[in-house]
Amino acid sequence: MRCPFLREAQVKFCQASPFRKMIVRTLGQPDHERCSSPDYVNCPAAKQHHEDHPSMAHCPFLTESLVQYCSAAAVTKFIPYSESALSRCTNDSHRYCELYVALAHAQADAADPAPEAPAGNTEPRRSPxxxxxxxxxxxxxxxxxxxxxxxxxxxxxxxxxxxxxxxxxxxxxxxxxxxxxxxxxxxxxxxxxxxxxxxxxxxxxxxxxxxxxxxxxxxxxxxxxxxxxxxxxxxxxxxxxxxxxxxxxxxxxxxxxxxxxxxxxxxxxxxxxxxxxxxxxxxxxxxxxxxxxxxxxxxxxxxxxxxxxxxxxxxxxx
CATH class of the missing domain: 2.40.50.100 (RNA polymerase II/Efflux pump adaptor protein, barrel-sandwich hybrid domain)
Known part of the structure; x- marks a missing residue:
């Protein structure tokens, strides 16, 4: 069973840019921004690189990829889908992830608070x-x-x-x-x-x-x-x-x-x-x-x- 906090997304990024910034595709995004239209020829980053067989429809340096990320993490880090087999998030090993354990315990405590032990009780804990x-x-x-x-x-x-x-x-x-x-x-x-x-x-x-x-x-x-x-x-x-x-x-x-x-x-x-x-x-x-x-x-x-x-x-x- 995969981690319930594991998410997938389609991202796009520019291979010509010195900094790889992944942009998540959403339904609200326009279909024809500069990178995916013939107007890419006016992009400063594309002008600095030579492409032998450029496409007339969209920028040849525009790349799309399927990625996975953790929705529980404070900072989103995209992992290529091809590397998902190496991640504990895709199998039962996610039970040992610190983020998952913290959130799972919080949700369990909110749903079923543990009763307080009677004063002076020293009986050993016998958890299920x-x-x-x-x-x-x-x-x-x-x-x-x-x-x-x-x-x-x-x-x-x-x-x-x-x-x-x-x-x-x-x-x-x-x-x-x-x-x-x-x-x-x-x-x-x-x-x-x-x-x-x-x-x-x-x-x-x-x-x-x-x-x-x-x-x-x-x-x-x-x-x-x-x-x-x-x-x-x-x-x-x-x-x-x-x-x-x-x-x-x-x-x-x-x-x-x-x-x-x-x-x-x-x-x-x-x-x-x-x-x-x-x-x-x-x-x-x-x-x-x-x-x-x-x-x-x-x-x-x-x-x-x-x-x-x-x-x-x-x-x-x-």
Whole structure:
């Protein structure tokens, strides 16, 4: 599905001019301005250039082209239609565009404002699982588009447990490998690795300066890597990369169970430790967002290895 803010237009411009200014064709424009009439011979720009076989009907330097542009951008930038295949605007990857996310969130909030949480409520956030995502046992997700492109990142449980990330480093660059990133929290490096080798074309460099996006928007602006999956013998994207991953209602049920398992783990394994006077458990046994910042290094690594390490959860799949 293409971005709803993507627009197309027919533009014309002068190849003889030192500055290429694209003019959008509209119904209200005259059909015979100077460029599209024999009067072009009086144009100073056309006089400076020689054309071996000039047209008598219109200027030989008048060029028309079909372009695309973003109607949400503050500054309109025309992209030739021939390059549209290289743009994320023409497929489902537009969901990870900063402009689209900002406007989509604003429209959703206006249509259905989120209810305010009761005072003193510390229950962890359990946002609905996007139906188009597939989830690995170590709480990473992948969004596989029909053209074989993908985005991947960490899920809501990771974002809720660790809260704001201090720093993000990418261990794998442009290559075919298991996408891996190091997320730093309180001086502790946590290595998140997707279980399947993929062709990586780009990492989300914005996270280096805005690591807080991992917690604020784990399923959109907090994505870690993008790339393409291999193609099978028929030339179609190899969807076997999602084998063993959870999807749809199964993923929703599993993630809710993981939130409950996290609460139980905190209660049984960590609640008896001194947390520097900060409350860890809320009424009913729930954990607070970002509670790991009250743990020491060993406790944090213990929790990470149980839920988020590259091998976590594979033996617990049901």
């Amino acid at each position: 699982v996007p139906e188009h995502l597939y989830f690995s046992p170590n709480h990473m997700w992948i969004d596989l588009d029909r053209d074989g492109s993908y985005h991947l990142g960490v899920d809501a449980l990771f974002a809720t447990v660790f809260g704001n990330i201090d720093a993000v480093s990418f261990m794998t660059a442009k290559s075919v490998s298991r996408p891996a990133a190091v997320l730093t929290v309180q001086g502790v490096d946590l290595q998140m690795v997707f279980p399947t080798p993929l062709l990586i074309t780009r990492a989300n460099a914005q996270l280096r300066s805005h690591p807080d996006r991992l917690a604020a928007d784990p399923y959109t602006l907090g994505w870690l890597f993008e790339g393409t999956v291999p193609r099978n013998a028929h030339g179609h994207p190899d969807t076997t990369v999602t084998n063993g991953l959870r999807h749809g209602q199964e993923a929703q049920t599993w993630l809710e169970h993981e939130f409950d398992r996290m609460s139980l783990f905190v209660h049984e394994q960590l609640a008896h430790h001194d947390l520097q006077g900060q409350p860890l458990l809320a009424d009913g046994g729930g954990f607070s967002d970002g509670f790991v910042r009250h743990l020491n290094r060993d406790e944090m690594l213990h929790l990470f290895n149980e839920f988020f390490s590259p091998y976590a959860g594979w033996s617990n799949q049901s």
